[in-house]
Amino acid sequence: MEQSLHRYPSPDGLRVLMASSEAHPLIKTGGLADVAGSLPIALRDLGQDARLILPAYPRAARQLREPKTLCEIKVPGARSSVRILSGSLPDHDLPVYLVDAPEHFAREGNPYTDLSGRDWGDNAERFLLFSRVVAQLAQGLPALDWRPDVLHTNDWQTGLAPALLKDVPGRPATVFTIHNLAYQGLFDRATFDRIGLPSSLWGMTGLEFHQRLSFIKGGIVFSDRVNTVSPTYAQEVCTPSRGCGLDGLLRQIGTRFSGILNGIDYREWDPAVDPLILQPYDQGNFGLKAENKLDLQREFGLTRNEGAFLLGYVGRLVEQKGMDLILGILPGLLQDPDVQCVIQASGERPLELAIQTLAAAHPRQVGVSFGYDETRAHRIEAGCDAFLMPSRFEPCGLNQLYSLRYGTPPIVHRTGGLADTVVHASPAALDEGRATGFLFDAPTADSLWQGVQQALTLYRGNPEGWRRLAVTGMARDFSWEASARCYLQLYADAIAERRLAGAQSTQPEAA
Template sequence: MDHSDYYPDTGTAGLNVLVASSEAHPLVKTGGLGDVAASLPMALRDLGHDARLILPGYPHAKKLVRELKPVMDLRMAGVVGNVQLYSGLLPDRDLPVYLVDAPAYFCREGNPYTDVSGRDWGDNPERFLLFCRVIAHVAMGLPSLNWRPQVLHCNDWQTGLAPALLRDQDDRPALVFTIHNLAYQGLFDRNTFDRLALPGSLWSVTGLEFHQRMSFIKGGLVFSDQVNTVSPRYADEVRTPRFGCGLDGLLRQLGGRFRGILNGIDYRIWNPADDPALPQAYDTEHVHLKGENKLALQTLFGLPRDENAFVLGHVGRLVEQKGVDLIIAVLPQLVAAGRVQLVMQGAGDRALEHALQEAAAAHPEHVSVFVGYDETRAHLIEAGCDAFLMPSRFEPCGLNQMYSLRYGTVPIVHNTGGLADTVVDASDAALAAGTATGFLFNDPNPDGLWYAVEQALRMRNEQPERWRSLILAGMHADLSWQASARHYVDFYAEAMAAREMLAHAATA
């Protein structure tokens, strides 16, 4: 599927864009946001725009950034300890990055949002308010940087207060806000709002107040010039009560200021023809070589080496949203099906982790689980599996189904969000047209998932030519960030035009 099906191409001269994110691969990553935050600005640079990235100065990030040097000290009222702004480059590409170094807030073990036991950091509101304050400073231009963005592009609740802090600045940049997952909103109580000493005017239905609580994400939704989410289908879904998480009314009110833009994937990182994580490279002309990666995957996960086994994979957060409980529910059928194997990698809900580990212990020839995240393993799972399971109950965009398509691993997905926008179901018509790339099921329950798995298994075993056509159609699809970045450039132009209209209205 070509992303250009969705959007016009209007063209825009080179822009200065500051992308703000709480994570970016390879500095820190807990999910798809980390991939997007690194890949989009690099794709924008490839199109001739000066895109730069800002994120918190986590210890691991400070170790990895190349040519890291201090830019300036920031004196900020009410902040514990020192705050410094550093600049450098991502370790694997020439993307300028700014790190907000505040040891009292960001120098700690665990991931960016939770401690080692999985509990949210108690001072997350203070941590990400500080981050947003620095984002706002950089967005307005700092003399020591000799650079000023025309567009500030914020992502998810951790950056949602930055647009709110900039709302009254006459010469602010255009503000764009992207929702990667509306279920995570940065909700805190009224006492937290008071403790943060934010302007009292922000405590209102038209500000940050959300059912008597404070919502970080509302700051991005209400005060940005343009708002988007990461697929057209999810943009439609979140404007309904079922998927809107209480914000569907606000999103409907945004009207034309809100839309969906598909994510892409970085072909420099996700390319089976040139992937250092794979023992055997392959492409569409040599797709038969993919089987060597299956054998390596089976060895790595301690499963019997069997090139004819039907190997299913899953990489992701082990949470109910991702449908992990549905995978657990169909394990008896998978085991009973004979030469079927399942490899999974991820972390999340402890009960789901435990259930998967128990299943792997009970069926060591069929199930293997790695609790945690390892990038090399993730690449080998994508390359070594026959099919990839993504039974998400909702999925704003999803990246793993796109990695799977790129690697010739047939996705089996729930018909929702970005999964529906990127996978073409293996219907008779799509198969005849040569456009089918995977299997979609409508009902997010064990029966729906198992029906799709059975379809895939039957086609692989009984219709090998059709199965091969699915593989090749997926590998030929254009899922590049270059395609998506062009649509973001048009979106930025609309945000700048909206900003100009506001400025003229204010002076009229």
């Protein structure tokens, strides 16, 4: 590893430009923001020169520390010049570049949808422009006096950048990370014709996907290395049942595709020093966690009862996340007056209405908060006894990692990153001190019910066993450092691939 990186010239380590459509704490809708806000910092901690670029949404621009205009550039498809703003994260010296194109990004709220929850009608134009700017910056801008060795793009919103760079001499190595293959950035052929992409990019070997334009396919086809966010999910998406129509392509690229497990930022998520919770605690004083439980019950208007079994959920209300499975079992669970549930979620309106109806029928047992609130998410992790995560599929998942750190054993479907990070509380694993949570094998309400019943039985019947389960999870190391080292190796592989391809392209043809 050290030898391979040593060959690449940079006194400040490998130069990495990470492109993302969101990054915590500037703007966040999901796990992508956590990764984009944490991985570059972990890379810098390892001595690399990592930097971040994302659109200049108003919320992001307001939070940028020491912002200044770096330059203005001409971009095809933009009516006026695009400003590049530079600064850093509010709480870290990570260099950040914002793409300031008001016509495309000066919209309050969600980066992808309007206030009614519908996709912005010009998303193709918006993220093509972003990809064009990323591709320009990856080639080096005079005002920047910096050029990356590796361009690391993430999800469909940045997938066109590697495609735009494919024939650029001396381009950086490219890495593309799939955070959720179900979101592909699909548009009709008329959109492809309208937005001005080179006609050579249309076709089965380019951006065409069943006669539609696929942004994510650009990242997969044209990047030197492609990965997703857990080893098990990488295997799953190579099958027809989980590949969302792209399994054949992922199998075809072979060893260029892999899985690297996400980490979490223990500076943000550590119950021993978390300023957002009432009572800090750690493995040595696990009993103090109960104070956070009582505080959470008070906050949500639940019966204050330290002995109640309090379940938590934080996430989106979409089919993938399995909220319908939770709703399928809660009426039965709530017949027990000492079972409670706290939910923080947003998404599909029918699920919101169903949760509201349930909470209205059980106001002292069910607490609900719609929307995302970072502070409340911390308090739910610290205050609940167990965390529900019955996702039908889960590329990596972060909430189960937060739950482990906070001694809140997760109850999860055995899939993707959940299977990679949670050790099931089988009798043998409990006896050996390896268990950290509960896994069930089928994404059904019955299987989830069995998982919750197993957790409830251990919680009530063996309090010391429950404490050992919780503190074992707290001791697991899912910090970003290990993941960042894996990404360094991926970058080295991408650079080697790029150099090999460049050498082959310059060889004279045989007579």
